Amino acid sequence: MSTLTALIIVLAILMTIIGGETGIRSFFSVLINTLLLILVAMLISWGINIPILILIFIPLKLATIIFLGTHDYTVAKNSFYSSFLVCLIVCVLIIGCQWLAQAAGLGPEAGEVLVGLSQMPGLNYGMIAVAVAIFSALGAIAEAAVAMSSGLLEIKKHNPDISRKNLMASGNAIGNDVLGTAMNTILFGMFGSFLSLFLWYYRLNYTLGEVLNEKLFVNEALIIMYSLIGVILTVPLSTIFLTKGMEKHESEKKHESRKSNSN
Incomplete structure (x- = not known):
């Protein structure tokens, strides 16, 4: 049994x-999302149109993350709507920033590994960078949406008569906590995975300008910024979607009760 298999079994048990x-x-x-990512990589390598794959797999991955990871349908539905809208906004931002950055492709650090291999495999590295950035930001966006929706739903359950204004204020308070934890998680995740490359830059005496113009660093920094912007947008949108959804649900219940009483 390999170490990875043992850790997967321990994770499943816990x-x-x-x-x-x-x-x-x-x-x-988690397993389904891993298989979806492998499938995306295979389809891209087979030459399938990358923008079409992005449009197909964004809702698939969001649905898998949110609906399988949440026990409450109201939370899952509102989280999905807000996450999907944020993802569309972030997609536009990613496409524009990736075009301006021109950081797609392989950096000089990969030169020794690719000696003797073709670096022109007939794939659009720019669109691959866009796909990587979008799928990297999906997890943070979905997590923030579920956290916001769960918190607001619990407040509504314990205080059914709460006004929309107070619910929005509670959403802003929850959002501040979600933003703080999400940003720390994203930033520390970046530094943890990027530590070896930082040591590489330091030992080879890279200047600040060389680091800021390095493809690997620029791509990683952009992904962090996309994730942070996505989380920031998710907080107000989740609050708006959930409050409107609750009001609609309550009005439907009142209408049904009036209809039943009249009959």
Whole structure:
């Protein structure tokens, strides 16, 4: 048994013990998302149109992350709507920034690994960079949407008569906490995965200008910025979607109760 297999088994056991049914569904969500990413990579390598793949797999991945990882349908539905809208906005931002940055492709650090291999495989490196950035930001956006929707729904359940103004204010308070934790998670994740490259830059005496113009660093920094912007946009949109959804649900219940009383 390999180390990876053992860790996957331990993860499945712990998620089942701690999360119960939701933990099991979350574990399968991770597996399905991994398979979807592998499928995306295979389809890109086969020459399938990358923008079409992005449009198809964004809702698939969001649905897998949110609906399998959340036990409440109201939370999942509103999280999906807000996440999908944010993803579309971020997609436009990513396409524009990637075109301006011109940081797609392979950096000089990969030169020794690719000696003797063709660096022109007939793939659009620019669109591949866009796809990587979009799928990297999806997780942070979906996580923030679920956190916002779950918190607001619990407030509504414990205080059914809360006004829309107070609910929005509570959403802003929850959003401040979500923003702080999400930003720290994203930034520390970047530094943790990028530490070896930072050591490379330091030991080879890279100047600040060389680091800021390095493809690997620029791509990673851009992905961090996309994720942060996506989380910032998710906070107000999740609050608006959920408050409107609750108001609509309550009005429908009142209408049904009046209809039943009249009959």
